[in-house]
Amino acid sequence: FNHSRVPPSLTLSLHNFIFAPVISQLLKSLCHTGCFSLLTQLKWTVSANLCRVQILIQRENGSMEKELEELRRSRPKPQDGGDFTLSDCFYFTRRGIESIVEDEVTQRFSSEELVSWNLLTRTNNNFHYISLKLTLVYGLGVFVRYCILTPLRMLLACIGLTWLVFGTTAVGFLPNSRVKSWLSEWVHVMCFRICARGLSATIRYHNPENKPRKGGICVANHTSPIDIVILCNDGGYAMVGQVHGGLMGIIQRAMVRSCPHVWFERAEMKDRHLVTKRLKDHVNDKTKLPILIFPEGTCINNTSVMMFKKGSFEIGGTIYPVAMKYNPKFGDAFWNSSKYSMVSYLLRMMTSWAIVCDVWYMPAMHQKEEEDAIQFANRVKSAIAHQGGLVDLQWDGGLKRAKVKAAFKEQQQKQYSSMVVGDDSNSNSD
Template sequence: MELFFSPFDNLVCILLGISFTVWFTLLLVFIIVPAIFGVSFGIRRLYMKTLLKIFEWATLRIERGAKEKNHPLYKPYSNAIIAREPTSLEQEIKEIRRSGSNRDFDSASEFEMSDIFYFARRGVESIMDDEVTKRFSAEELESWNLLTRSNYNFHYISLRLTVLWGLGLLIRYGFLLPLRVTLAFTGVGLLVFLTSVIGLLPNGRMKNFLSEKVHLMCYRICVRALTAIITYHDSENKPKNGGICVANHTSPIDVIILASDGCYAMVGQIHGGLMGVIQRSMVKACPHIWFERSEVKDRHLVAKRLSDHVEDKSKLPILIFPEGTCINNTSVMMFKKGSFEIGATVYPVAIKYDPRFGDAFWNSSKFGMVNYLLRMMSSWAIVCSVWYLPPMSREEGEDAVQFANRVKAAIARQGGLVDLLWDGGLKRGKVKDTFKEEQQKLYSKIIVPLRPVAHK
């Protein structure tokens, strides 16, 4: 029996050896080596254009099939459900009082029962069209991208589209996913190994040079593990040493997206497990800022560590996401003021993902990190645009909150995002009393107008 199966076993081993050799040769030639030198053969962009044509055809086929069967198609709302005019509380109260009373508004500054209608209406509007909660769910698409998770009209698909979807499933899970997992392990493994080796070198220009090259190479390999197609705009505004780079936050891969185009000093909490191993190896080669769990809540300690870092102009710019949580690629929520109190130059960066190829938003309350990464690696691609905005500094008489809001508005405007004043912490917490008190103060100014104090 051994003699009978021996040639067959040898043949299988030879074929497996050839397959692995070809596989890793292709990885090395077409992905890893280009990542080291920061070049691209244009394969990913050709792949993106091909996908767009397929998506357009699939959408037209769905619409045609629905029309033939007289079935209504689901169309997600691209804008708010309720159209609101940009009016102030005082103006709306004034209109309500005028419509329900013959008295002049200016002479009726005391409380009126009709004022209740304003707050009741706004409450109902908030329930029907909650502009906060919907920022923590996946962005809705107008067309289908051949992913079941993004299709609302699955039961209207024709046989040809179903076959095409099945073929796409095989490509994504049979070819792309193994390829991407291999690249991810390669990138992370090289990052841990090479940064640990560089950490043995004495501090100096050579160590900094090698550290930057290794970080860039490994992050670029990780970018290719997501088939990320990134377009960088206005590179002359890229963050410089001694500054703070702030960006809107959609996903944990925001770090990889930015770090593949330039080196940054990361800021974060020390973790255990694999993440802890990566953090400990990275900090050996580059002065990243990691905090113990007990130190994170100490605002003064955090501010001092950040200040000490930016004062040293030889150190890399700090990368911070002031929202503190992931938002679903449609909006920018309140920036925490901590990073704007330091007084360093701020380099705003706007990141906008194209959801047609894959949803980059991480809903941490629904998916764990491993589940999320598998969803990313089983998507078609990650396509995004990055805009480097001109550096901004705190103006005279401007406090940290005002400065943060000005930077946030610039990022939202450039990225085509909705600028919201709400705190991203509402994802897991309740509305702060300060927001309620602000509305109460606005209303109190209407019913109890301020009068100048008469001087004797």
């Protein structure tokens, strides 16, 4: 069994539903062998006698040495160390073609593919045939979503945002005191709950005993701006994020008047030390709300968790991990900021069926003595990915808008050159 050829996702079509449990047990057995890790539950879709199974699989990334050794297995390895064989070209060619066809990074910046159509026009790319009955149901759904639900949702959203702007502005005129902090948290939570109703959000909170406490840092995976609405629907947070323009900018400027949120320009490197100092001062004050941070720094399509920036873990204090998982069957919560503006994105959310999300509060985590900030960030990221059933990736989410750094290419080149040169490099240096 060559697990290096297993795609990142599999779709199995079974014409006899009786064999479905057998396939399930077989896949679980393969997972226990270490070939690859099963990260999400099986998704079954039964239509007539056809059973369709979709399973998300994460392959263990085989090292360059192991894969090249497999290609060279028919040729004995020289005793004097490394060498070059023509078959090495096949490894780099195959990896290049795999990256062009479907790499594991760029597909995280587009909407998640669905197993079956959810009666939304925006997801009707791969489902061309529609029966008469399904067409009638689809037409009824369009009428309900656009003519009944959307006007009500827009009304609720306008009420929530208007009250948020005016409420936080009014609270901002009060002197700093416990009353101001209490009123600020009350206004924030109430407004976000109204906005959540405007999105028809159905949220299930798990393990409420692990909710972030004051003076701590809450870190979560990032899918869209409504992550804030989902989390603040259950409690108040002091937020940290990038300054936006337009509607989001108006909301940010209003919120910071009543609560010490930290907004910054990501492009301004000189502000990083100032931001870190403000965050440390906030954490040291145990009377302030917990800080909400999305260490990925960009929106991912809720199928994986990408690299956490270490800056969030250099502040110190207690880390409260939170895993968030949206159900794409009722509406795609992912925000592709390079394709949709904030207003158009919110309209897409309001014309969906609903926003269904599971939130897991995880036990508090502390940095170990032998850990640095990067290792601690990776440990927290792995815990969030495991809890949410997401793929744990080491890639930087900044690759959405930036090119791959030359250091990554040089690292691969040095690794391969050390294999080719072998021990000769040591003898030549002598």
